[in-house]
Amino acid sequence: MVDEQQLRQWGNTVIDIEKKALDNLYQYVDSSEFAQACQLILQCTGKVIVMGMGKSGHIGNKISATLASTGTPAFFVHPGEASHGDLGVLSKNDIVLAISNSGESSEILTLMPVIKRMGLPVISVTGKPNSNMAKLAQLHLCIEVPEEACPLGLAPTSSTTATLVMGDALAVALLQARGFTEDDFALSHPGGSLGRKLLLKVSDVMHQGNALPQVKHDICITDALYEISKKGLGMTAIVDDNQTLVGIFTDGDLRRVIDAEVNLRTTSIADVMTKGCVTITDNVLAAEALKVMEQKNINGLIVTNAQEQPIGALNMLDMVKAGVI
Incomplete structure (x- = not known):
């Protein structure tokens, strides 16, 4: 040896x-x-x-x-x-x-x-x-x-x-x-991870239309949980009568509600939702959305338009599937 x-x-x-x-x-x-x-x-x-x-x-x-x-x-x-x-x-x-x-x-x-x-x-x-x-x-x-x-x-x-x-x-x-520029570089690398990071926008990754989890502010927690389970993103946007975003309810919020022994059938979702939630627009890079989630230590984001109305949602799993991570 x-x-x-x-x-x-x-x-x-x-x-x-x-x-x-x-x-x-x-x-x-x-x-x-x-x-x-x-x-x-x-x-x-x-x-x-x-x-x-x-x-x-x-x-x-x-x-x-x-x-x-x-x-x-x-x-x-x-x-x-x-x-x-x-x-x-x-x-x-x-x-x-x-x-x-x-x-x-x-x-x-x-x-x-x-x-x-x-x-x-x-x-x-x-x-x-x-x-x-x-x-x-x-x-x-x-x-x-x-x-x-x-x-x-x-x-x-x-x-x-x-x-x-x-x-x-x-x-x-x-x-x-x-x-x-980075954009020029991305155009010659569309199939690689670098290209995905430099080309993919939030609009390319987000769940929208019927796939967007969204409920009205005056429903009970149980109905909100049904929406979360149905859409499979671990969260739902909460909107008022004008379809404006007023909050978010996530799996994490549910754990806190259960610990507090709140009645899920009689309590309004507006009473337990997280207000002032972090949002993002659909025209930014998906990589920027990932950075926001990492900085805020959150697993998902609601995508809003100029009127603060929800138009999409995405989470960390979406980033993985898209190859951004």
Whole structure:
């Protein structure tokens, strides 16, 4: 068995080496080439085509996904497959972001004459400023690292980390330059939890119409309990003769009423309801409704219109089902 302390030491050494690699990256982001690369991509009316072989390809896939989800149209093209037809996805308005730590990826270099013939600008990302890819590109982003975290100096470790961070730096700089907003982000993530949090409104989640629990203020507690049981939200809105919300009665209120030995058949619901209850409008985000419930330590909300009339209701279970939680 390998000593646990030794394993931890090896792990910490990797982190220390990769931290140094990232510290070394500042000088390359501060260079004029980084800003020029951002400007070139901002001016692009097509797509950013990301290429990379091996580990650089895996990192390139992540970079293209990050760019695409933050407002810069992009996708990954495998250089090996590009030589056999996939290069057809390139159009005259595109930019190529070519990644290779050595800067000598034969698969990418083979494509360079075709890319040049199409007149597409190339931004290379390499650890070797004097490499062929660096020289052939219109712009070069350096990701040179002092050393790999692999003690053999063979497995890409620090270099892939530096490449990924350089890609993130590009994507986030472009995001901010475009004024990309949360709403924009949600539109490209409609199926995920992030999209649901940023797109779903209370109106999309609430129970309304016949599903809305609601009773008049002058009925007895027993009749109100029937409404709560029928609608299954653990609460009911209480309204006056003008259909204006005057209170709420919940499962928690029922427990207090029972403890007080109140007569459920003869006592009016208006005598035991909670007045001045917390409400919300239907046009706010469901995530905001969740925040209100958490802050107020309540399990449900009545949704009202401008006339303070109940138009809907929702509870924590609705948030779970909608994927907001």
